[in-house]
Amino acid sequence: MFSLKGKSAVITGGGSGIGRAISVLFAKQGAVVHIIELNSDAATETLNEINDGVNAEAVAYSCDVSNQTQVLDIFNKIGNIDILVNNAGIAHIGKADTTSEEDFTKIFNVNVKGAYNCLYASLPVMKKNGAGVVLNMASIAAIVGITDRFAYSMSKGAIYAMTLSVARDYMADGIRCNSISPARVHTPFVDGFIAKNYAGKEAEIFDKLSKSQPIGRMGAPDEIASMALYLCSDEAGFITGNDYPVDGGFIKLNN
Template sequence: MSFRLDGKRALVTGAGSGIGRATAIALAEAGAEVYALDLQETAAKGVADHITSTGGKCQPIACDVSNEDSIAAAFASIAGLELLVNSAGVAHIGTIFDTNPDDFDRLYRVNVRGTYLCMQSALKLMSRGSAIVNIASIAATSGLSARFAYSMTKGAVVAMTLSVAKDALPLGVRCNCISPARVHTSFVDGFLAKNYPGREEEMLATLAASQPIGRMGTPEEIAQLALYLCSDSASFITGSDVAIDGGFNNLR
């Protein structure tokens, strides 16, 4: 493996499922000792059990990233940290016309406030050579239908990434974000089952076709990019929003 993380401690939020889970596994396979944070304790324990059963090191931590006290308790259990991947997030389907304030605030609390709190806490523990990777989205920079609140939060993640990258230069800490296009996760399957019962396969094909490459991404593909950005091989990369979108932005 090219991008080794031996001897490094990594914290992954939203590690219980989807991109977060795949990232926690990828970092552990590369030699990192992983702290797997998730709102659901059973989900955090599930990925930790998987990692340890294959010879890796992982400690599960139940944590609500939108809650300052919960974040403080989680980071208090960590002696040091070299890597942070902010993958915890919630999605929402809706335009500005039908997005209510409660949904807007809920997405802000998790996707924006949670990312801010975790970066602030992590930076207190980090030394030179450390790295932060935030999971943003192409929704931050592309006009997507019915993604009003979600796009707002991911635009904020990109902006925070650039600001932190600048402020952290004197500390020797890099900060980048990843902007995926559609990724096939359990959220997608659940959304289709709820809104298009009996038409799941048809709608999966429609979602896949929206990427010029002809398919959705996988959590593991996003995780491999996160692994690279965490590794010393990416030591010349900071303040970047890296698209992994199957040609969505440039080839449509």
């Protein structure tokens, strides 16, 4: 079950955290993995992990997903695409009146336009094939209010809506589209985020953020990757136009 043998999978932001976990797992399950990552060193680390664990085929491409010209060039080089995982994204702290125009635009360009650029490049290929799977990485911030996350929530709300739109528009072409909405997941990104914004209070903030999930901890990248594998596999062939919170009870149980 859950074999991706013979599938060509494009994973954006595959150099670390959730993206790396998805890349490694998809390779293990037989997919030819194409990692799109701005940080070439991080992408190389993911490739090394893939090659160290299994006899798999994986390629990395240095690309800024917010730049459509770069994205189209890379996708043309990749050629056939069976699976697209729109995972690349950045975070931001701020309310509506404390978020600068520059920061708002940056979040939009990476999180929203970046996903659009990859959809724009891959959907014609999937339509030609008569089949395909798109998985977008949304967030609980798309569904519930999160303090001081105005721009980030905006971007993930857009991802949630884009998921439904793509699922509806390309159903007749044999293309499925779903999203995952994680709560806080313990990645190097989170550690760097805490260090940057809460210097000297790292342990306190980490504990606080961990306990904000009713289950009492942050998620692990592998747990998100497992859901991604299911949704991108043939076993999920009857599933489209849905969002799946992987949130330790955050949305429903955080009373």
